[in-house]
Amino acid sequence: MSIARLLVREILHRKLNFLLGTLAATLAVGLIVSALTMSAAADLEIKRLMRNMGFNLVIVPKDTNMEDFWAKDFAESDMPEEYVRTLSGSPEIQAEHYVAILKKRVKWNDRQILLCGLLPEIGNAGKARKDAMGYIIECGTVYIGFEIARNLGLKSGQRIELLGREMEIVRCLGESGSKDDITIFAHLHDAQEILGMKGRINEIKALGCLCFGKRVGTIREDIARKLPDTRVTEFESIAIARAETRAMMEKYAAFFAPLVLIVCAAWIGVLALLNVRERRVEIGVLRAIGSGTGRIAVLFLGKAALIGALGGALGFALGTGLALRYGPEIFRLTAAKITPIYDLLWWSLAASPFVAALSSAIPTMIAVTQDPAATLTEQ
Amino acid sequence: MIRLENASKVYKTHRGEVRALDGVSLEIEEGEFTVIRGPSGSGKSTILMCAGGMARPTSxxxxxxxxxxxxxxxGDRAHFRAQNVGFVFQMFHLVPYLTALENAMLPLLAANTNGGRGEAERLLDHFGMSGRKSHKPAELSAGERQRVAMARALLNKPRLLLADEPTGNLDPENTRQIMDYLAEFHRGGGTVVVVTHANQAEEYARRVLVLRDGRIESETRRPAQ
Known part of the structure; x- marks a missing residue:
């Protein structure tokens, strides 16, 4: 007769207790695994949604009159185009998605329009970003604002002459309700040539750090240190909303996972307690025939560990299945990020038995300290 | 073999203290067959549990x-029990999910050995349980259950057998059989202490102690036959 045999026989005898325990462990592991499996997609999805709120940093030449800037939507002064590379090549500055801009009001086809030259976005390692927040415009092409296109009857594919330079319309933009509707967007270098301002820009837009606590004050100081003749303005509400949303999601995850764990561990603990109460006589007999407290503890902790191991394996399958089945419906933009994380299986198989055994520690203590004489002499 | 020196046992309950044993001094020689009688609550079972190392006396x-x-x-006391003491109870206290044979083999768990199956089978055969070894307790009669409990108690060849009302739930025929098995163990040199209400048990005993209110009220010795 071995402990393993006794353990298996008892489990087969009290199937419901074992199944309910395994269910608790399975649910706990399953919920946590599904949350972790979807977390990469969730993070990215939130980033994208937040990013869609737009750039939150504007860098202009230091002598810019900000009243004029907000009235006209562009700065009269200019600065070297290299500044954008200086910033993007400075890892200490917590910003991303740098866009160099040259924007001026011009007269075209008897109307006042804004000409906006954009350089494709670059990341903070100085490399072009594929996941651009704004437009990526090729040289020789333009995007036409809604009002201009409507009023002049312009269509995609048409060629136009823009202040002496022939360009192809690749896109007529939808109505934005902003100055974009009266803007023609071109590649920065085309705009510089048209405006006779080669190598110059008058604005850099960027996406400031999303980390809560790393506020714009720090970024301003960092940029001022790097480019002393610039002025930094932050769209604070966007930055705060972005940071607070991320912080809230992190807090929610930090609250949710332990809560699930505690509830399910308590569930296993209560089942273990019921099991101990049901087996009082058996424990008394084992003590009477000379079994030490260690062996009796192994019986209960072993059962809990077995429940945990089985729950860990089933929970991994359940959690991964749920994430793969429902994740893509929840996170539509980043569904491709939802893939099984096989490392979680090993974590589940290690952590779940440990937590289950821990949750059975008090019932086990009760089992090994109960008075066997009192139980065995009950008639 | 067993010596109690001024042993007292007090249980604390929510209604107050209950003095189950009150300064009992007693000596039982090796090879004796002793019966302890007395009304309910007189401390009979408590003496047995104290002597078996299962209940620490208060003093x-x-x-x-x-x-x-x-x-x-x-730990040492548990080891001592596994080596020297066998218990038989009125309610049999078999493990419900184990077969008769597995119940009889249960002491092997404490001894941490895989051997002993042959001895368990031999004991069950001896107690007339040959055809019932694979049955679970719920499928056995009361007499059969007590015979399995006897086999479990004797598997490790103890020197001392402590039986608490072993025939309390049995009919006269089974009572006689169980008492015969206890007597057989005694004849083999074992020491037996039986707590019982049954008069029949006294036929087997050389010594009868009567307990009342946690004290030995009287003692009768019979000459060996």
Whole structure:
């Protein structure tokens, strides 16, 4: 007769207790695994949604009159185009998605329009970003604002002459309700040539750090240190909303996972307690025939560990299945990020038995300290 | 074999203290067959549990086989029980999910050995349980259950057998059989202490103690036959 045999026989005898325990462990592991499996997609999805709120940093030449800037939507002064590379090549500055801009009001086809030259976005390692927040415009092409296109009857594919330079319309933009509707967007270098301002820009837009606590004050100081003749303005509400949303999601995850764990561990603990109460006589007999407290503890902790191991394996399958089945419906933009994380299986198989055994520690203590004489002499 | 020196046992309950044993001094020689009688609550079962190393007396000293039981560590006391003491209970206390054979083999768990299956089968055969070894307790009669409990108690060849009302739930025929098995163990040199209400048990005993209110009220010795 071995402990393993006794353990298996008892489990087969009290199937419901074992199944309910395994269910608790399975649910706990399953919920946590599904949350972790979807977390990469969730993070990215939130980033994208937040990013869609737009750039939150504007860098202009230091002598810019900000009243004029907000009235006209562009700065009269200019600065070297290299500044954008200086910033993007400075890892200490917590910003991303740098866009160099040259924007001026011009007269075209008897109307006042804004000409906006954009350089494709670059990341903070100085490399072009594929996941651009704004437009990526090729040289020789333009995007036409809604009002201009409507009023002049312009269509995609048409060629136009823009202040002496022939360009192809690749896109007529939808109505934005902003100055974009009266803007023609071109590649920065085309705009510089048209405006006779080669190598110059008058604005850099960027996406400031999303980390809560790393506020714009720090970024301003960092940029001022790097480019002393610039002025930094932050769209604070966007930055705060972005940071607070991320912080809230992190807090929610930090609250949710332990809560699930505690509830399910308590569930296993209560089942273990019921099991101990049901087996009082058996424990008394084992003590009477000379079994030490260690062996009796192994019986209960072993059962809990077995429940945990089985729950860990089933929970991994359940959690991964749920994430793969429902994740893509929840996170539509980043569904491709939802893939099984096989490392979680090993974590589940290690952590779940440990937590289950821990949750059975008090019932086990009760089992090994109960008075066997009192139980065995009950008639 | 067993020596109780001024042993007292007090249980604390929500209604107050209950003095189950009140300064009992007693000596039982090796090879004796002793019956302890007395009304309910007189302390009969408590003496048995104290002598078996299962209940620490509140005061006094208990020596079994020359060992002061309650100066030993719990682990050593458990080991001592596994080596020297067998228990039989009125309610049989078999493990419900094990077969008769597995119940009889249960002491092997404490001994941490895989051997002993042959001895368990031999004991069950001896007790007339040949065809019932694979049955679970729920499928056995009361007499059969007690015979399995006897086999479990005797598997490790103990020197001392402590039986608490072993025939309390049995009919006269089974009572006689169980008492015969206890007597057989005694004839083989074992020491038997039986707590019982049954008059029949006294036929087997050389010594009868009567307990009342936790004290020995009277003692009768019979000459060996």
């Amino acid at each position: 006094g000293k208990i020596t079994v086989c020359g060992k002061d039981l309650y100066t030993m560590s719990p």
